[in-house]
Amino acid sequence: MVSRKEIRLSGSGGQGLILGGIILAEAAILDGNNAVQSQSYGPEARGGASKAEVIVSSKAIDYPKVEKADVLLALTQIAYNKYINTLDSNGILIIDSTIEHDHNRNIHKVIQAPILSIASNKVGRAMVANIVAIGLIQQLTNVVTKNSLETAVLNRVPKGTEKLNKSALLEGYQLAKNKYYLEAASV
């Protein structure tokens, strides 16, 4: 049973966040849950921030729009600044190490991790930051199972990049085991 979870993935265009959202949604289906995956484009889509959203629930999803996210991923400062106020007060914030976080904000749980650097330098391709990020999200939230996520990644990434993306996923899992946590206190 997964009660409704709303996940917002944000960053810049080209970081593969839509694909990340599609993969999370497909993993949820493989787990036997329901999912809605969407991107809204508007005037803000021309301003440098990109976002994709996923809602997962074991029940039918009547209202498909993310209002207050339970999980907010921000890979760029622009995305952080734009979406930080859309995180639920009990939500989890996951941000790249390159982002300056405002510690005065009263956020339930903040995880800051070198997602972009791990993708570029350890896995070797900046384009897999999305997969590193969803691996980290899986470990922190259990919104999807590892088995389903791995299957969904291999189903959806371009042919020939399966091994690269599997490595990226494992690096995302690994990140969750390190102590990149800025804060872990409940409010």
Add this chain to the structure above:
Amino acid sequence: MVSRKEIRLSGSGGQGLILGGIILAEAAILDGNNAVQSQSYGPEARGGASKAEVIVSSKAIDYPKVEKADVLLALTQIAYNKYINTLDSNGILIIDSTIEHDHNRNIHKVIQAPILSIASNKVGRAMVANIVAIGLIQQLTNVVTKNSLETAVLNRVPKGTEKLNKSALLEGYQLAKNKYYLEAASV
């Protein structure tokens, strides 16, 4: 000015309908409109039919769910059977030539065209059926401009497949000029 248009793309998994939806949404943004692109997955996602949805409007899109589609694309019989009742009474139905259409239905406009066959046999790759289909949709609806659609296709398709997909788009445009119309009568 584009008043709100709701487009549902349906078929089977692997036909690239999500990518088709993303491309239509991005073309709408390039035109200066707003768009929401989504896929809902549920128990039905395990049953062989896949769908992706796009809403385009020159105004803000408050309610992001497609209720009655203005345009329904169906590439398989299973998708046709499942979604035919979700087409608005003033909507346009676009179906592949392999689908058996129920002529007793009172549908405003029906276009039946060999989308899958053109992709496989004329362009040479079944996987570009999605691009043939969105080219046809562009010509039939003008929901996005040709210029923006071409830019969005080239932005979004896998590197190395640009020429193939451009050909597919042109074939989609061409289909609209032929008389594949089953019915064109207003109700």
